[in-house]
Amino acid sequence: MFPFKLFIAAIALIPLAQGQQFQIQNWGNGEDATNYTYTSLAAGRFTLDWILGAGGNFVAGKGYRGNQNLVVNYTANYNPQGNSYLALYGFTSNPRVEFYVVEAFASHNPSDNAAQSFYGYHTSDGAQYELWSKYNGNLRQYWSVRRTNRRGGTITFNNHYKAWVAAGLPMGSLGNTFIVVEGQQGRGNADITVGVRPTTSIVETPTPITRSAVCVTPTQTIGTVCKPRGAKRTASFIT
Numbered sequence: 001m002f003p004f005k006l007f008i009a010a011i012a013l014i015p016l017a018q019g020q021q022f023q024i025q026n027w028g029n030g031e032d033a034t035n036y037t038y039t040s041l042a043a044g045r046f047t048l049d050w051i052l053g054a055g056g057n058f059v060a061g062k063g064y065r066g067n068q069n070l071v072v073n074y075t076a077n078y079n080p081q082g083n084s085y086l087a088l089y090g091f092t093s094n095p096r097v098e099f100y101v102v103e104a105f106a107s108h109n110p111s112d113n114a115a116q117s118f119y120g121y122h123t124s125d126g127a128q129y130e131l132w133s134k135y136n137g138n139l140r141q142y143w144s145v146r147r148t149n150r151r152g153g154t155i156t157f158n159n160h161y162k163a164w165v166a167a168g169l170p171m172g173s174l175g176n177t178f179i180v181v182e183g184q185q186g187r188g189n190a191d192i193t194v195g196v197r198p199t200t201s202i203v204e205t206p207t208p209i210t211r212s213a214v215c216v217t218p219t220q221t222i223g224t225v226c227k228p229r230g231a232k233r234t235a236s237f238i239t
Contacts (some may be wrong), residue, residue, distance in 0.1 A: 023065065025178040028058040036183060044194030051187045062194045063178030066090060068161050073197040074179045076151040080106035082186015088155050089180040092172035099142040101160050104149040106186065111145060111211045118213035119167035120222035124159035131167050142169055149205045152198035167223045
């Protein structure tokens with residue numbers, strides 16, 4: 001979906017209680033249409049404002065050094081219009097994989113792409129996620145897409161890691177892992193704090209979605225692959 005991301009990663013020298021340091025992800029594709037402002041604040045907090053035209057793309061956020069056993073808390077005031085994701089995001093090497101645990105999105109879901117294949121469902125942190133994968137011409141992309149949108153909570157990364165592997169999607173050596181906003185086309189703003197759960201109840205909303213796989217059903221088992229279809233089917237998630 002996106003060009004190969006030679007992303008910019010820098011270290012924010014702000015120690016965590018656990019002795020770690022927050023890592024910064026701040027990548028834009030350099031197009032004139034990519035107009036966004038990323039501001040790194042104290043500890044795990046960052047803000048974003050963006051207005052993107054056709055061809056615009058950025059991925060920005062904060063996170064931790066790569067670790068399969070990460071349990072990431074976050075709070076998000078996320079207000080997108082157009083194409084955007086709120087996700088736990090990172091890369092592996094050997095094999096080279098770009099992965100997303102998608103928590104919320106605006107008008108575009110990664111499954112709404114004829115090149116995606118569906119690999120089944122898994123459950124993590126009280127919700128069901130759909131497993132998808134595609135090759136974008138440069139690298140393999142894995143997606144674990146939450147079936148209800150939320151803006152804050154806990155992500156147990158190992159659950160998604162193991163689900164991808166169980167589906168036959170190999171994971172390599174982990175790089176840094178971030179809570180990010182990705183923007184493609186549209187506008188929005190976000191104020192996100194990594195490492196802190198929301199202090200109020202987490203609102204979850206059903207997610208209407210257009211899916212391009214042949215055989216997406218509620219009983220689809222992990223590793224049974226649904227190939228892309230010509231005509232897309234629109235469905236609403238029911239919780």
